[in-house]
Amino acid sequence: MANSIPSTTITLSYPLWACAFDPHHPDQLLVGGGGGPGRNGVTNKLTLLDASSTPNEITKTAELELSAQEDNVASLAFGPRRAKSTVVYAGVNGSPDDVKRGNNQHFRVLGISPSNGKAAGTSGVQIADNSRHSLFSSTDPDTYQRLLRVTQPYTGLPQLGALATGLSKQSQIVLFDVPLNGAAWKPRGTLDTPDEAMDLDVVQTGTDTYQLAYCDKHEIFTVEVSPDGVSDPKLVYSLPHDDGPTSRPSFRSIRYLNSDFVFAVVNNANRKGVILHGYRLPKPDQESARLAVVRKLPKTVTASTGLAVRNLSPAASPTEAHGDSQFVVAVAGHDSSISLLTLDYKTISNVDLLANLAPFYTVKSAHPAGITGLSFSTPPPAPKRSKSESDVSIKLASVSMANTAVVHNIPLKKLINKSTSSDTAASEQARYVVALKSLRDRKGWWLLFGTLLMFTTLVCVGLAIIEAKGFGEPVLGTNRLLPASWTVPLKKGPVVGSKTFGDLLTDVKPEAHEKVIIRHDDLGAVDVHGLPVWKVEIHEEEMHGPAKSWEELDEKDRHVWRERLQKTGHWVENMGETVLKGVVFGEIGGAIGAMVGEAL
Template structure:
């Protein structure tokens, strides 16, 4: 019996509040987390930990680095490339210097650390066995100095590296927070270094931006070209980076307020899916119903001014604000020049309710057109931490080699950290997926791609059938109303009682054998001398098939027929009763006009006959 796939959880309780986490791209079992209590000599220490994530149920510590208590806590962590011998993995951390150094104008907030591993390809177990710890290699300042106003001491709030490709440098970006003059700094990271003493990064420049960046990300678009994307509360900007230089920021998307509402939705996070798409979390204001929405945007080409919304998805209403976002491409391209093919992305959104929502998103190629599809949730992880979630990170995923041997259970790992000193790793199971053949008929691709083994919760067939039934019912009701107002159907809904008279047509019965129009009836009356035709009812007790007194058209004889009145002399109420009476039996229609009644006498519609006609009409 096949075991049902499930998400496994491992947790570690550490000695300080945690604010950042990052996996080693070369080894998904190496997880680096960091935080601390800030610049307080008597307070909680500031530390960086190497955790061993090889087990889906345990998360032991494999090494640590304690920073000075006189300095600030760790705010960002990004694991960079390994050295050529594989014995060192670089880590770029953000941590402000001591207040004394800052007063002197020396805030070397950008720290370069090293995970010293004992052998090529060694992971956290190797580091633990050899007794090596995390070491600090260098510290520098990325942001340009902006005066000595200590009321506003900027710190390194954000940091990101582009996806690594073998043999290519990565582009990094860092943004400050709590700054009167916000900045984004760009830096290059070479693919590997021969030894730890070599230069590990070079600065590319600094962008002055009008508003603090809420989030940022970097993608490599070609062998030597990159793109930076960042967002503030309401706008998304992109920046092109190449050998020739760095472009000015270009606004590609703006969130507007709804009509009549001054409150605007706000961006919280963004991540690249590919060089052509990015995904964002959007917090909706309470005046518009509140909640969180995921937006997937198609980025503009050279001749297009704005990004276009390609897909979106609402998160559960229990999440009123998003606090973090992480994305993992399960089938990334092998080089910067390779086009992104069919792939599934795993998306994780942290909420202010200490939950994590997991979703899948498909990237598809249809006739050389790139599309996003099927953004759907597959798991809502509740109460992941006891306190607010401060960081999210996915491990890298490399498909196992097709060597014919039994494959271990395959998963992608999601790390999260919180201010309550906890680090948690969820192992999300994956499975092989053989899509449509790209080659000959019936041919399978040599290397299958992988997707999440848990089924996403798209719209169920029951919901679709219910919606279809409601639509059909509404169409049937509308059709019945139209038929009733046109007089083409018996009154089942009573629509004629609620709609204006101008919308209605009285039902005209189809002709029956022997029935004639009023004109035909009048032309068949034999008149002698100065006789005048009369239209009258024979007897109140003799009813026709419509339940009305039988109609008679004849030459008027006052002694025989009683008194009669010309059309012109009939009161308006009597005229209307006669018109309704003749229309109902199909003898007369509005288009015929009243000219046909001139020179014709009409019997009175009083007493019992008038009451019967009124009731019938």
């Protein structure tokens, strides 16, 4: 079992601001950056790196030097592969003079292809600057192309790209088509946004349909893209206000997990920590996204600067059902650290769940200066069930303003799916997961010990009560030690109805101003019926998201909760609904409950 993550570093001659792995060649890494316009002596470049040549070395395959009068490379994304050439899109502002004239050709289309002759210091590959375009309507000289994303490539299907302004007085997001047949890209639509997008991502939802998700400081929006056109942005989630506007947390990064879930990084105000959120996106008949999983990073990570996410078992097409899989998550910290976590995607009783968001490794001081970009390589193909696999890994690249590019090789191991699916073939599939144990696994023995200790304590307390009340033969002898008034036998009769629901709330003792929340367990625990286990805690809106009282739930949600509590024995009809008042019900509980209810 691997217990560390090997890495390789290369130092270039210019600060790096963007990086991206070629999805068709997972060992090829493209980085870009520079010193911007002026006479600072630092060039603006793009460099293609080979991370597979030797275990301890990254080599330069090709390099393109841009004009010293232009801005540095600020964003990168790979497009389709055509014959022997690969299309790359980049964000590079024009020269200050061109920008002032309103001719900022910030959107660059590049090509990586074999060179006619093997140039000195290269491997017979060249990077060509093929075309330049101006897509933003703003003539503000401070405007530049800060964000750029392209959908995951699928065999035989076109892709969609999106880019967004930075520092502009008129914030915009531009969508563009990425055809398959060798034709040039073409504009798909432009969105004027009241606030600058902090981050964005795009996902393919069908053969010719897509969705854009973007976040400003406090809100997440989605946009539907189809042959009929581009929809207006839909607000799907707002971060709650805490004690005031100056203490409100803000979004830093957002990435799709698939078409049903997005993952976001939230920075608390005043550099007071980082929280990771996974959201279930709303269905067409729903208004809001639901918080599905939450995790705080250690206090040493006061703010985040970047995010990368990769599914280790991606679907082969956008219409293929998603089976059980694991995501690997990388979060760049303001202290130049990289927090690595795993997140499990599970299907239980036809309900898709996120569970087990847990750290497995932390890279401290990964770079001498701030991290400016993160990128995962394409995962290896699914393993064969009967074939032995060894030395399999996925690569994580990170770049910094200190001219450094680092590639970490995260070891993977084969796992045989133990799916709850009735499809025997699907339940026997093999897949890859991260080989290093997560923090929750290391705490497993302590959790088991604590559970056994609690169980033993409850048994002893139960026996003590039984003896004190004169039921059964004495075992502990507690009846001899207690006052006589305590040992008067209880009257026999039915148990008070509210006791079974009270058991659910036994361990929670709220203060007068606090509320108790019932929500879905983050670790994905299920009961004997295969249904999610509910968790009861003091409600903290920052951690648990918004919640509703029993009176605020609509009748459909109440029905789901009644069904769920009846199935687990916490509520029976003759209790009445009075016992359900005084607690609040989490949004995620409602979302999961709704789907469970439909399956009942």
